[in-house]
Amino acid sequence: MIRVAIIGASGYTGSESIRLLLGHCEAEVSYLTALPEECGPAEKVFPQFRGRCGLDIEPLDLDKLSESSDVALCCLPHKVSMGFVPKLLASGVKVVDFSADYRLKDAAVYERFYAVEHTDRENLAKAAFGLCELFRDQIRGVNLVANPGCYPTGAALAAVPALKAGLARPDMVIVNSVTGASGAGKNPSAKFHFPNMNENLFAYGVGTHRHMPEIEQILTSAAGRGVSVLFQPHVGPFDRGILSTVYMEPAKDVKPRELLDLYRDFYAGEPFVQVCDGPPLLKDVATTNYCHVFPTAVKGRIVAFSAIDNLVKGAAGQAIQNMNIIFGLDETLGLR
Numbered sequence: 448m449i450r451v452a453i454i455g456a457s458g459y460t461g462s463e464s465i466r467l468l469l470g471h472c473e474a475e476v477s478y479l480t481a482l483p484e485e486c487g488p489a490e491k492v493f494p495q496f497r498g499r500c501g502l503d504i505e506p507l508d509l510d511k512l513s514e515s516s517d518v519a520l521c522c523l524p525h526k527v528s529m530g531f532v533p534k535l536l537a538s539g540v541k542v543v544d545f546s547a548d549y550r551l552k553d554a555a556v557y558e559r560f561y562a563v564e565h566t567d568r569e570n571l572a573k574a575a576f577g578l579c580e581l582f583r584d585q586i587r588g589v590n591l592v593a594n595p596g597c598y599p600t601g602a603a604l605a606a607v608p609a610l611k612a613g614l615a616r617p618d619m620v621i622v623n624s625v626t627g628a629s630g631a632g633k634n635p636s637a638k639f640h641f642p643n644m645n646e647n648l649f650a651y652g653v654g655t656h657r658h659m660p661e662i663e664q665i666l667t668s669a670a671g672r673g674v675s676v677l678f679q680p681h682v683g684p685f686d687r688g689i690l691s692t693v694y695m696e697p698a699k700d701v702k703p704r705e706l707l708d709l710y711r712d713f714y715a716g717e718p719f720v721q722v723c724d725g726p727p728l729l730k731d732v733a734t735t736n737y738c739h740v741f742p743t744a745v746k747g748r749i750v751a752f753s754a755i756d757n758l759v760k761g762a763a764g765q766a767i768q769n770m771n772i773i774f775g776l777d778e779t780l781g782l783r
């Protein structure tokens with residue numbers, strides 16, 4: 448059994464990681480940590496685990512981590528995470544980091560978008576980028592994986608086949624996404640408070656969202672040439688899920704059938720990407736690690752849709768998929 452620690456277990460992605468790992472037949476939750484004020488028996492902090500998880504959530508002790516665990520899922524906020532990850536690695540465990548701290552390969556871009564100095568460039572240089580379907584070969588056996596952002600996961604899975612095949616032009620890819628309220632984590636704010644969220648829908652981060660350079664980095668790497676992205680996120684009145692619509696200028700005349708065949712070939716054999724016959728629904732992927740994709744052509748443009756669960760394929764599920772790849776396990780364990 449692979450022994451898995453969850454650092455920041457009291458948050459949304461931490462508890463989602465516990466939920467998924469309870470159904471994994473070759474990995475077990477071995478150590479749960481959080482800030483002291485959030486500690487206690489896991490089944491008291493999260494009553495949904497009553498009778499299913501006998502562990503306590505405890506303040507992090509690096510010696511205990513080293514003795515108890517083979518890998519840590521680090522579910523901390525960006526900026527905080529890069530203060531912890533070097534210590535986790537030095538304890539001898541492998542790390543899948545959920546934050547943005549190890550995703551952007553150019554530290555200067557990170558510093559511009561996150562407005563903070565990057566304090567762990569050494570590990571940034573070594574981290575694999577964990578979008579499993581695109582970079583699987585770079586993930587096997589590594590010590591540190593940067594789990595991708597939730598929006599970038601959905602956007603990239605919708606855009607990459609057309610870009611990689613040279614069917615879409617790289618100079619302007621437009622990504623329009625809507626997420627649910629859990630994307631902002633467990634701590635409430637006025638914007639995400641029920642009276643503002645309920646029956647509401649709004650755009651945010653216009654021209655500045657931190658996932659824009661991450662989407663550009665993934666698409667550029669997958670397409671093998673510079674890709675420019677305009678990304679516009681929105682929040683809607685639902686708990687979980689991200690629906691993305693990606694608009695691309697075709698490099699040549701392209702028909703809906705040709706796109707569908709291309710995407711079906713590209714994702715053939717991929718356990719977690721399903722190419723659908725029509726636009727995907729969030730409810731069809733809720734609580735799962737699946738991404739549903741549908742490409743078509745409208746008025747000569749390529750339009751590709753994707754739906755994921757932000758807490759699963761966008762976070763905890765993809766982290767476990769990464770963990771399975773790191774350790775050479777069947778990639779789907781704990782996720783079907």
Ligand SMILES: NC(=O)c1ccc[n+]([C@@H]2O[C@H](COP(=O)([O-])OP(=O)(O)OC[C@H]3O[C@@H](n4cnc5c(N)ncnc54)[C@H](OP(=O)(O)O)[C@@H]3O)[C@@H](O)[C@H]2O)c1
Pocket residue numbers: 454455456457458459460461481482485522523524525527545546547595596597629630631632633634757758761762
């Ligand atoms: N939510 C999503 O859909 C999503 C998707 C992809 C990636 N992510 C990324 O995953 C990470 C976790 O997100 P989340 O939604 O789970 O957030 P969350 O619900 O706010 O949980 C964050 C966890 O980190 C702990 N924490 C916060 N500040 C800390 C500090 N200074 N020292 C130690 N622990 C600290 C929190 O403790 P407390 O319980 O005391 O607050 C909590 O356990 C973030 O980097 C986020 O960007 C989230």
